[in-house]
Amino acid sequence: MPHPGxxxxRAGLAAHLRALWRFGLVLSGSGQTAEELVQATCLRALEKSSQFIPDTRLDRWLFAIMRSIWLNDIRARKVRNPVELEEAESVLVFDGEHNFQTNILAAQVLKEVQALPAAQRETVFLVYGEGLSYAxxxxxxxxxxxxxxxxLASARARLSHLNEDAP
Structure with a gap:
């Protein structure tokens, strides 16, 4: 008999694929690695679906799985990959002349956030990017x-100069 989880x-996984990819990009700095992390996370989630508790936040559970996979991969290689800022910027391209100034600012913010230490970058993404509560x-x-x-306080302090540069 299938477990309720x-x-x-299975019903909710597809709705979180974009957020998982964004988190994979934040963790790795690479679009290709982000895709691999999403695939590994989906596979692990399906394998461990009986451990999911229905009526809880599926996105939170999936983010935790992805982060665990990422950390295990780092430990296995014993070397951290450098953040590939150019690739992260290129996969988040915006179109349209109307949004030109906004896009320049968005690219600057993205570059600054990607330059944060990994722990701050992950936290900023989860709270400000995905709307998770602190808890x-x-x-x-x-x-x-x-x-x-x-x-978050440290990240805000490091990014505070962006507010001063805004028109």
Whole structure:
């Protein structure tokens, strides 16, 4: 007899693919690696779907799976990949002359966020990019909520100059 989590994971997985890809990009800095992380996360989620508790946040569970896969991969290689800023920028291209100034600012912000230390970058993405609460981000990152708050404060301090440069 199938577990209730099986149906919930299968039914909800597709709705989170774009967010998973964005998180994979934040973790790795590479579009290709992000795609591989999404595939590995989907496979692991389907394999472990009986562990998912229905009526809880599927996105939070999937982010935690992806982060675990990423960290295990880093540990296995024992070397961190450098962040490929150019690739991250090229995969988030915007079209249209109307949005030109906004896009320049968005590219600058993206470049600055990608330059943050990995822990701050992950936290910024989960809270500000995906809208997770501090408590939810703490669960995904497996850290105390105070660490999430500290990382966000540090990231805001490092990015505060962007506000000064805005017109």
């Amino acid at each position: 099986d149906h919930a994971v 939810e981000a703490a669960v995904v990152l497996d850290v105390p909520i105070g660490t999430v708050m500290s990382r």
